[in-house]
Amino acid sequence: MNLAGAASRLGPGDGGARSPRTDAIARFRYDMVFLAPPWPDIYEVNEDRPHSLEKALRDYERVQSAYLQAGYDPVVLPRETVPARADFILTKIPLIAFDLEQSPPNRPS
Template sequence: MHRFVAISGCSGGGKSTLLAELRRRGHAVVEEPGRRIIAEELQGSGQALPWVDIEAFAERAMAMALRDRAEAASLPGWIFFDRGLIDAAAALEHASGRPVLQDHASERYNRRMFMAPPWPEIYETDDDRQHGLKEAIAEYERLLSAYDHLGYDICLLPKASVAERADFVLDTLARD
């Protein structure tokens, strides 16, 4: 899917802020499955929270990411995904030990994807992000490996203003 662009990387690395800017500029954005699942779980049983049952959480994220992809296909222009299927598959593989990534290798995003590197100066925990920076960096390294293994062209986002990051993404895609 040439128009599907994955934005992934370190928790607390500025992905959601970047995606809000891309949305403000008129682009379609698909919200992170994890944050949506946490909101739903906090209103319900709370059994599939990442700090309660990471495998159940990752299973739900996989299903949601697959639905997101199907629904986004009808949208025009670039569609930016805040995390998505590869992230969910990497989380499930890490939690369960099952080789999930390869099962979804054909569910492609644009060959060029963008990674938010660890940015300790802006990292914060919150009600949905309860893990520390050390765990966030370990997750980032797993995601780098997963996207590399699947043959994506990984572009590291610069540690710059939100506007500069959005310009970087759009300029990079325009050059492709």
């Protein structure tokens, strides 16, 4: 789970106002965020996913809201196969080439 997902589990927001959890999400920024909404046609409850579709939809809305409150413009993944989703993500992210034997380039804070 990512920071927005963890922060959104702390409870309902306060009507869109900034809170310590959304401030934390805003402080530890990602360049881009992707969301995979629950897909009713293929959703199933199992050992790895014990909650209902309704709960998954509520959780998704809470995570999406946390990202929006933090100033992100989340990119929603299409309802496609896993390879198609991976290709979609690769078309969206900037690829940075660097020598794998060296440390990755520093990101501005």
